[in-house]
Amino acid sequence: MHLVIVTGRSGSGKSSALNVLEDAGYVCIDNLPVNFLLDLIDRELAGSQSVRNFAIAIDVRNPSRDLETIGERLEAAESRGVRVDVIFLDADTPTLIRRFSETRRKHPLTGASTDLRSALQEESSLLKALHDLASLTVDTSRLSPDELHHLIGKSMSLEPHREPLLLFQSFGFKKGVPPDADFVFDVRCLPNPHWDAELRKLSGKDQAVADYLEKTDLVAEMIQSIDSFLQQWLPAFETGSRNYITVAIGCTGGRHRSVYVAETLQKRFTRDFANVQVRHRDLSP
Numbered sequence: 001m002h003l004v005i006v007t008g009r010s011g012s013g014k015s016s017a018l019n020v021l022e023d024a025g026y027v028c029i030d031n032l033p034v035n036f037l038l039d040l041i042d043r044e045l046a047g048s049q050s051v052r053n054f055a056i057a058i059d060v061r062n063p064s065r066d067l068e069t070i071g072e073r074l075e076a077a078e079s080r081g082v083r084v085d086v087i088f089l090d091a092d093t094p095t096l097i098r099r100f101s102e103t104r105r106k107h108p109l110t111g112a113s114t115d116l117r118s119a120l121q122e123e124s125s126l127l128k129a130l131h132d133l134a135s136l137t138v139d140t141s142r143l144s145p146d147e148l149h150h151l152i153g154k155s156m157s158l159e160p161h162r163e164p165l166l167l168f169q170s171f172g173f174k175k176g177v178p179p180d181a182d183f184v185f186d187v188r189c190l191p192n193p194h195w196d197a198e199l200r201k202l203s204g205k206d207q208a209v210a211d212y213l214e215k216t217d218l219v220a221e222m223i224q225s226i227d228s229f230l231q232q233w234l235p236a237f238e239t240g241s242r243n244y245i246t247v248a249i250g251c252t253g254g255r256h257r258s259v260y261v262a263e264t265l266q267k268r269f270t271r272d273f274a275n276v277q278v279r280h281r282d283l284s285p
Contacts, residue, residue, distance in 0.1 A: 001044065001082045002026075002053040004156065005074070007130045008089030009123050010107050011099040013140040013148055014057045017087060020149050021055035024158040030057045034066040037073050041082060060126050061108050070129055085156065088127075088134035091141040093120055164237070165275045167246045170204070170262040172254025172282040181248035182237075185226050185261075191216050193256040203283055204259025213260050223264055230269070254282030 006017045022028045044051055074084050097116055100107060109119035136155050140148055171178055193199040193209050202209050213219045230247065237245055251257035259280050266278035
């Protein structure tokens with residue numbers, strides 16, 4: 001079992017760190033009472049199923065007397081054969097104050113006689129035992145979420161982030177642009193099979209429509225331009241923490257041109273990407 005304790009001052013990014021570990025397959029628990037830590041480990045080790053890895057956020061919502069004993073509890077965990085790592089996240093006080101101001105969240109130690117700055121100072125004192133145990137200390141003051149994701153993944157030797165799902169989605173502008181689209185390409189400038197009476201009831205998935213569109217060099221040029229753009233910029237998205245990338249292809253009604261282009265791109269990118277899908281939002285079953 002690998003046990004990762006995620007801790008640090010409030011507002012420093014513990015939730016983001018838990019998300020990274022959850023994506024890597026860890027069972028994540030936010031604010032587990034310290035008193036329950038060894039019980040959790042013992043129950044897991046005694047189970048008949050494969051032992052799981054855990055990432056547990058511990059903060060000052062625990063009683064101070066329990067935080068003072070965390071070192072003894074982690075030593076006991078290691079004596080049971082558990083690999084233990086402590087990640088301590090922090091940021092400079094002005095940055096934490098700004099973050100609390102932006103989110104309007106209440107710090108757990110603020111009260112009628114304790115302002116935010118004093119609460120942050122007290123929090124540092126209460127978490128000193130965990131800070132001294134840290135195998136990784138991270139200052140998140142100037143880190144983006146993606147940078148924090150990469151740093152934790154590299155430091156904890158986690159498996160590389162899975163290649164995101166690449167979805168090509170056709171749609172009709174008549175019904176609006178898909179709100180979840182990361183890229184939107186407009187193919188209404190291409191020849192429209194709708195004006196051919198024999199093709200009108202067909203779709204971009206039919207060979208007759210494909211033959212019609214492939215007669216025009218403009219169609220091939222459009223597909224190649226989208227292909228080249230995505231080949232250049234998709235790797236930049238993969239290095240982040242994206243799980244889905246949606247490429248929306250739109251024509252007027254979402255039946256002919258956008259469907260054909262989305263189908264063609266899906267077939268092309270399947271050669272180089274492991275997880276590629278196509279969906280036609282406005283194409284009737």
